[in-house]
Each structure stands twice: as structure tokens, then as C-alpha cells.
């Protein structure tokens with residue numbers, strides 16, 4: 001390899017994409033690519049796209065337009081820049097991207113990142129390449145394992161993909177089409193990656209998957225394991241003090257996973273459990289395969305296993321056919337559960353999904369009015385949730401320097417950001433912090449004792 005080339009990966013959307021972006025960079029490293037934060041400086045720019053937001057494809061084309069200007073500037077300096085589009089928009093649009101955007105050299109679907117060095121080499125040899133096939137080989141296996149240095153740069157909290165794809169086919173969602181059927185990684189392969197992360201200084205691991213609690217990877221005996229079983233295995237990894245997982249489906253919240261919340265100290269008491277609507281009529285139209293009652297029962301089972309659990313959720317307002325009564329059912333569900341926070345979206349049709357062609361599309365003004373009412377309620381619940389912690393002492397994983405000198409910033413078990421006056425050497429420890437002030441975006445606190453407890457939860461149960 002002559003000299004080091006530079007890759008800039010810009011990530012859009014969910015944590016799966018952030019994780020994939022890291023793995024793409026890791027996979028390209030042996031081919032001589034080092035990461036750069038500046039696209040103008042890059043020999044290869046990868047846009048890792050997301051299809052979830054409204055007009056996703058159009059936004060990608062405008063981003064390509066911006067990068068094309070940089071590519072032209074590089075060309076005037078005699079430097080070649082390759083533009084690649086990856087992620088869900090690449091998977092959905094395929095060759096259409098190459099057709100519409102002349103500056104793009106490579107379109108790579110979400111299942112094929114392990115082939116990136118070969119694909120980039122083909123581009124360098126003069127081809128324009130589209131690779132959006134769903135391969136039969138194991139993408140998880142073929143992707144580079146992150147090296148220690150790469151991990152250190154990315155902090156003490158890491159994401160690990162354990163499952164990809166979805167078989168649920170909610171009528172509004174593109175994931176089953178863009179990411180394909182559910183695939184899970186074997187338990188011991190996940191454990192080996194988590195062990196490597198722990199050795200490199202990572203203390204908190206979030207297991208991710210589009211439908212993570214549908215996890216069914218094989219265990220050491222070749223039998224399918226549940227997410228609960230995987231979490232039990234990972235709670236034994238020395239150095240990992242916090243475990244989380246996202247995103248879950250209410251139907252897949254089985255007894256083993258519920259019990260894990262009662263049994264495993266490193267498993268944080270904070271669960272993201274999307275419900276989307278509180279109306280059974282709309283849940284059926286969404287093909288969610290659960291009712292309002294089913295959802296409330298899951299919440300009750302989890303709270304019985306671990307009473308201090310807090311929940312977040314996702315809501316779509318203005319789904320086709322949603323009446324005022326349906327929307328009120330959503331508000332009443334929010335009141336009944338009492339969420340720590342929630343993500344709220346106005347329904348917008350995704351081409352190719354069944355809901356896009358449903359009758360009864362709700363007018364944008366009505367969607368927006370309902371969204372505001374739902375957000376106002378959720379904001380009230382979020383403020384009340386945070387206010388409860390004033391004066392209380394919480395375990396905080398101290399992650400990095402804070403806003404001001406002498407401060408560290410960390411996270412509570414409920415992912416609240418806390419600014420704490422603390423020595424830099426406490427970075428990576430779990431320390432008891434007394435919350436002295438509840439701000440609009442962060443909590444503020446002081447160390448409750450001089451003794452940080454880096455091993456506090458490392459022993460698992």
C-alpha cells in the first residue's frame with residue numbers, strides 16, 4: 001500500500017447505522033483507509049443512509065449534491081474522491097441512485113459491508129458498482145472485529161449488533177424490505193466481541209437489533225438462545241458493568257427476558273418498548289400483532305420483575321384511519337403507563353409499504369395538532385420523571401470530560417446525562433452521585449463518596 005488513504009463515513013438515523021459505520025471503517029482499515037472527520041479531506045466518502053424519516057431519499061440526494069462539490073474541488077487539485085451510498089436508502093433505491101446521481105461511484109446495501117474493500121477496488125479500477133443483493137454468507141462473521149485503538153477512540157460505551165432484520169411486517173415500516181429477515185449472531189461470537197470490548201476499556205454495552213428481543217442466536221451447544229440467555233452470558237464478562245438492549249417488540253418480551261430484568265444487576269432498568277398507538281383498531285391496521293391490553297400486560301410483568309424499571313416508547317400519530325377517539329386512546333395509554341420519555345412521529349407514507357396505499361390518510365394539520373398534544377403530555381411526564389431524582393443518589397457511569405474544567409459527564413441507569421465535579425481518573429467508573437439540580441437537558445450532581453466503584457456491578461447477579 002503506497003500511502004494511507006482517508007475515509008469519511010457520515011451516518012444518518014439509528015444506532016444500527018452508527019454501529020455499521022464503525023464497522024465499515026474497521027473493515028476498510030486493512031485496505032489502508034484511516035478515518036477522517038472532514039469529508040473534504042477524504043478519498044472515500046460513505047453516506048450511511050436511513051430510510052425511516054420522511055423524504056429520506058430526497059435528503060440523500062441533496063447530501064450527495066453537497067459531497068459532489070467537494071469531489072469536484074478535489075478533482076481540480078488532481079485528487080480522486082470516491083462517493084459511496086450505503087444503508088437503507090441504498091438497499092431500497094439500488095441502481096436508481098447511480099442513474100440519478102452521476103457523482104456516485106458505489107451503492108452498497110446493508111448486508112454487504114464486508115465486501116467493501118473489494119467493491120472499492122472495483123471502483124478504483126473504473127467500474128460504477130451496485131451491490132444490494134442479500135448474501136447467503138454471514139455478514140456478521142465477515143465484518144472486521146473492532147480493534148482496541150478504534151474502540152478507545154469511541155469511548156467506554158459501545159453498541160454491539162446481535163440481530164438484524166425483521167419478520168413482523170408492520171404496515172408502515174420499510175425495515176423488513178430493506179434489512180431482510182431476522183438473523184441472529186451466535187451467543188459465543190457476541191460474547192467474544194464483548195470480551196474484546198471490555199479488554200479495550202468499554203464498560204457499557206448496548207445490544208442492538210431492529211427487533212432485538214426476537215434474538216435467537218445459537219448457544220455453545222448449538223441450540224437457539226433467547227435474548228435473556230444472551231444477557232445472562234454477557235453479565236459474566238469481567239469489566240462490563242452495564243448492559244442494555246434496543247429496540248424491542250412487545251410480542252417478543254418472553255418470560256426469560258422479563259426474569260433477566262429481576263436477576264441481572266448489570267441489566268439497566270430502562271427499557272425502550274415501542275407501542276406506536278393506544279388504539280386496538282389502529283394497532284390492527286398497523287399489523288402490530290399486539291393489543292393495548294397485551295402491551296399493558298408486558299409492562300406489568302416487567303414492573304413485577306423489577307419495580308424501578310422505567311419505560312420509553314415510540315408513537316406514530318395520524319396513521320391512516322386514526323380518529324380523534326383512537327388518538328385519545330393513545331393519550332390514555334401514555335397516562336396509564338407513565339413513560340420516562342418517548343419518541344413521537346407524524347405518520348408519513350413509505351413507498352412500497354401497505355399503509356402508503358390505505359384509505360383515510362389524515363390531513364397534515366390534524367396530524368400536527370395531535371402530535372403537539374401528545375408531545376406536551378410526554379414532556380410533562382419526562383419533566384416529572386427527572387424531577388423525582390432531585391436529592392437522590394444514583395449510580396453514574398462517568399464517561400468523559402464535561403462542559404467545564406473539573407467536570408465529568410456521565411449517565412444514570414436511566415440514560416440521563418449528569419454533569420459531576422470529579423477527577424478525570426474516575427472516567428470509566430460507576431460512582432454514586434447525589435443529584436443537586438435538575439436542568440432542562442442535564443442533571444447536575446456531586447460525588448456521594450470519595451470511593452468510586454468501578455467493579456460495583458461487574459460481578460453480574
Ligand code: SF4
Pocket residue numbers: 166167168169170173174175176210211249
Ligand atoms: S417490528 Fe419494528 S422493524 Fe419490524 S416491521 Fe414493525 S416497526 Fe418495522
